[in-house]
Amino acid sequence: MYSFPRLTFRVLYTPLREVAFLVVKIYEVAQVAGVSVATVSRVFNNYPDVSEETRLRVRAAANQLGYVPNVAARTLSSKSLNNVALILNEVTRGREDVIGMQLIDGVYQYATSHDIGFVLYMTNAEIQKRKTFDQFCLERNITGTVVQGLSTDDPFICQIENSEIPVVSVDLEIPGHNTGSISINNQEAERVVTERMIQQGRKHLIMINGWANAEVSQSRQQGFLQAFESLGYSPLEYTIQYADFDQQQANTIARRLMIEHPEIDGFICASDGMAIGVLKAVQALGMRVPEQVMVAGFDNTIASQYLTPSLSTVEQHMDRMGNRAAKMVVDLINHRLPRDHAKRRLYTSYEYIQRRSTNFGGSSKLRNGQIFDKGETDET
CATH class of the missing domain: 1.10.260.40 (lambda repressor-like DNA-binding domains)
Known part of the structure; x- marks a missing residue:
């Protein structure tokens, strides 16, 4: 679905050279x-x-x-006004590749349509310990970055706060005078999913969450718990489980919990991949979905609509988010955004797509928590 015939990605895991000074x-x-x-x-x-x-x-x-510093001098003398990088935190590990690919597509489409240089890098905590964020960018003549997948304890986070290099973070808010952020309202979205399941009579729910130190996981967990509070119910003592966005871990956790606690009647998962793992576990134990156990995911991956039963999920339009993030970076580079950091946080629209795994009567959609006509045009 996502192909890039004109794009060459440079993905680096090698240590960075030391910055040389005059x-x-x-x-x-x-x-x-x-x-x-x-x-x-x-x-x-x-x-x-x-x-x-x-x-x-x-x-x-x-x-x-x-x-x-000589690397900065090379940047200033470069003929390319804007050279934007997308830095992903090991996108291929855990979360489905399609999410990263959609984000790449959005940034790439904006960059190519505005004659902006674009390059992709991947990183992790160990790589970030070898070089500072500024060193990483200066050595590569990067004038602005979009970052996604960073954990709250990654070294780059505090360095970005004090950096002069414009940064737009996806699914993560990083304070700083030269930063912006973009995401859906993850807390609200997960609250909507959970409330809908509770309203259908499910009270013994489990949340299979991603990484404990990821802001997006924390936000979705808050939404899950908020749904119980708003409807006057108490969650189970063991209701929050972490599977690191890994399908097999989610499968193992769900199988164990269903055996130990047969009263469980629903799973809220922070990704479609984990939801697929849960779905397989529930079915392997001879339980019917959604009649006995409901399962919901997050991300609306391609596979979600072709499962049996089809998977309820949240669509967050990562390609559009990537496009908007790239535009924000360029606006930061050119000082076109407000100085107030709060005004540089952008929420885009999402849709809760209720399919067979949580719905006895077909499918329906909610945009930003509200039912809408399927013929409407989505706005980000």
Whole structure:
């Protein structure tokens, strides 16, 4: 469904080279600022252990002398005004590939239609420990980035907050004067899914969540619990389970819980992949879906509509989100967005598609929690 005939991806897992500085001038900056050469280096590499006073003094000295790290000089002299990178956190592990591919498609389509350079990188926590975020971007002449899949404890997070490089994060809010974010309202979406299941008489629900340290997982968990509170019910003691967006883990967890707690009558899953694992576990135990156990997923992957029974899920239009994220990055680069960070957080529309796995009477759709005519045009 998603093909990129004109696009070549460069996916890097190799360590980054050390940033080289103009040796003579770095000593001059150190002299004028009254600090060591090592301190100057740490300032320009955005190490957090340098005081704000020292940081300002070093940068003032650098400006006075016209000192620029050579990688930054190459960026400034580049003929490409905007070179946008999409940085994914190991998209192929756990969550379905289609989600990452839809996001790539959206960023790529915006970049190519606006004559903007685009490159894809993948990262993880270990790679992030080797180089700072600024080093990563400067060595590659990146002028702005879209990031997706970062965990709340990843090293890049705190570095992005203080970076001068524009960043738009997907499904994650990172504070900073040069950041923006885009997502659906994940808390509301999961609340809607859970409320609909409870309203259909299901009270013993389990949530199969993704990564505990992912903001998107935390938001969806809040929505799940909020649904119980709003309807006056109490969740089970063991109601939240983590399967790291892995289908097999979800299958194993669901099978164990169904054997230990036969009263369970529904599963809310934070991805379609995990929901498929749960569906297989429930059916393997001889239970009927949705008559005895309901199952809902998240992401509306292609497979979800072809399962037996078809899977209820949430469509969040990741391709459109990628397109909007790329536009936000370019607007940040060109200083076209408000300085107020709260005004740089964008929520896009979602749809809850209720199919056979949670519905006895066919299928229906809700947009942003409200039933809508299927003929309407979606707006992001």
